[in-house]
Amino acid sequence: MIQVCLLKDGQVVSGGEELLSQEGRKWVDVQQPTEEEMSRVAERFGLHKLAVEDCLHLDQRPKLEEYPNHQFIVLQGFTTASKDVCDLTLHEHHFFLAQEWLISVHELPFVGFEAVLKRVKEDPKATLERGTDFVLYMLSDGLVDAQFPILDAFSDELEDLEIAIFDKVDKAQLQRIFAMKRMLVTFRRVLSPQRDVVGQLSRRGITNISDKSTLYFRDVYDHLVRLYEQIDAGRDIVGNVIDGYLSMVANKTNDITKQLTIFSTLFLPLSFIVGFFGQNFEALSTRGFYYAMWATIIGFPVALVLWFKHKQWL
Known part of the structure; x- marks a missing residue:
């Protein structure tokens, strides 16, 4: 499904594919892309075929690639499908960035995306008029900020699990500890390269990224650093909880x-x-x-x- 936000005479006009051919600064969002839809978008904006191929095949690594007339950016994030903090759903977002247009491609709906879309429609002067790179900032910021509640819930559950272990040892607790450890490994695998990508966007001199926008991307980079620190702290705590579990089992055996x-x-x-x-x-x-x-x-x-x-x- 293709959705277009076109800036025209200071107002945002939203609609479908019919707006692709019109002139003006625009944001094109493609959800659940098909090969036919991506071919039409690629032909209209001159997208490189290698980048288009990546959009049709998920599980790409977070990256930033330079092409003759645009940049291709891959960012990822997670949501929880249930109350179980280890039940993660990966959201992979692909972006094509040029001076006058931004194309976002993703398979799954995302809460942060809806908030950005509403903001662009309600206040085009503070969003789309500031540049397509600023819209990219808002999308990446929403994607990154959605990770904090997940890690906060993870820390709370880990603390409760630690208390329960010293109360009474159970075999199910060890299975849960290793499930949470695997969850942290998944987070680290995604956020580690993503921190480098956003770090590149926060530097001056990057094509299609204005100096004013680099300040905002620096804020996203700081958020990723905080997330990375939380992951490292969580890994240490998980190791301590495992040691505590083994100590309690050894004490019980003794x-x-x-x-x-x-x-x-x-x-x-x-x-x-x-x-x-x-x-x-x-x-x-x-x-x-x-x-x-x-x-x-x-x-x-x-x-x-x-x-x-x-x-x-x-």
């Missing part, structure tokens, strides 16, 4: 081993005593030896328990 050892220690001398006094000696059938046997059987374990408590083994 506690069980200690209890079994104590029971074995109590019954070992009793087995000896019963075996010794159970011998078929005539002298052992007297009343004195009978009382001595029961006194030893009862008294020896009691003495061992008191000794264990004195040593703080119980």
Whole structure:
């Protein structure tokens, strides 16, 4: 689906493909692109066929490429499909940037995109009139800012998980820890190259990026640095939680081993005593030896328990 926002006489005219041929600064958005739609857009704006091919094949790496009459930019972000913070949906956005037009191509709808589209229509003077690079800034800023709530929810769940581990250890907790660790790896894999891409856009002298817009892209770069720092902090905390889980499991195992050892220690001398006094000696059938046997059987374990408590083994 192709949607066009055309700046004409200081007002934004929105519509479909019929606006592609009209002159004026414009923003063209293509959602769920087909080969036919991209061919028409490529023919109208002179897009390079390699960049168009990338738009039709997802799972591209965040990048910035220079072509004769435009730049091709790939940015990515995540949303959560449910309350599960590890249930991530990858959003891949492709941008073609020139002095008088911006083309955004994406497969899935995105909340940040709707907010930018509404702002462009309501206030063209503060958006599209400032340049297509400023619209690109707003889209990239919305894409990056949407990652903060996900990482905040991740940190809250990780903190609750850490408390639950020290409360009671469960096997399901270890599975959840590794799921969260994989989620962080996915975040890092995407945001690491994306930070470099936005860093290039924030430098002066980049084609089709004005000096005023570089200041705004620098703000997006700062947000990506903050996200990267949160990811690194999350990785450290995940490592600490894993160590805490293993420590609690080891302590529980040691506690069980200690209890079994104590029971074995109590019954070992009793087995000896019963075996010794159970011998078929005539002298052992007297009343004195009978009382001595029961006194030893009862008294020896009691003495061992008191000794264990004195040593703080119980």
